[in-house]
Amino acid sequence: MGDTARGWLHRLAGLAGLAMLGIALALAVRHLTDMWRAQHLTGVWLGLAQAWLDGNAYPPLHDNGYYGGTRYMPVLVALIAGLSRLTGDLLIGAKLSALITTGALVAGVMTESRQRSGSQGVGR
Numbered sequence: 001m002g003d004t005a006r007g008w009l010h011r012l013a014g015l016a017g018l019a020m021l022g023i024a025l026a027l028a029v030r031h032l033t034d035m036w037r038a039q040h041l042t043g044v045w046l047g048l049a050q051a052w053l054d055g056n057a058y059p060p061l062h063d064n065g066y067y068g069g070t071r072y073m074p075v076l077v078a079l080i081a082g083l084s085r086l087t088g089d090l091l092i093g094a095k096l097s098a099l100i101t102t103g104a105l106v107a108g109v110m111t112e113s114r115q116r117s118g119s120q121g122v123g124r
C-alpha cells in the first residue's frame with residue numbers, strides 16, 4: 001500500500017473514530033438527567049454516594065438485621081458525592097463522574113497508543 005493510500009486510510013479511520021466519540025458524547029449529554037441504560041450497579045453507587053453525603057462513608061457491615069457495607073473503593077463514590085453536591089442532583093453527579101472517568105480513560109489510551117506507535121496524530 002502506498003504512502004498516499006495509507007495516509008487517506010489513517011485520516012478515514014481518525015474521522016470514523018471522531019464521529020463515534022461525537023455520537024457517544026451526544027447520547028451522554030442527551031440522557032444526562034434520565035435513567036437511560038442505568039443498571040443495578042448505578043443504584044449501588046447512587047446509594048453509597050447518598051450515604052456519603054449523609055456523613056456515612058462506609059455503612060456498617062451488619063446493622064439491625066440488615067446487610068450493608070461496601071466492597072467498592074471510595075474514590076468513585078466520593079467523586080459522585082462531590083459532583084452531586086456541586087450540581088444539586090445525585091443522578092447528574094453520577095453521570096458526570098462517568099463522563100469524566102471515561103474521558104480520562106480515552107485520553108490515557110490515546111496517549112499510550114501514540115507513544116507506542118510513534119504517531120503524532122492523524123495524517124502526520
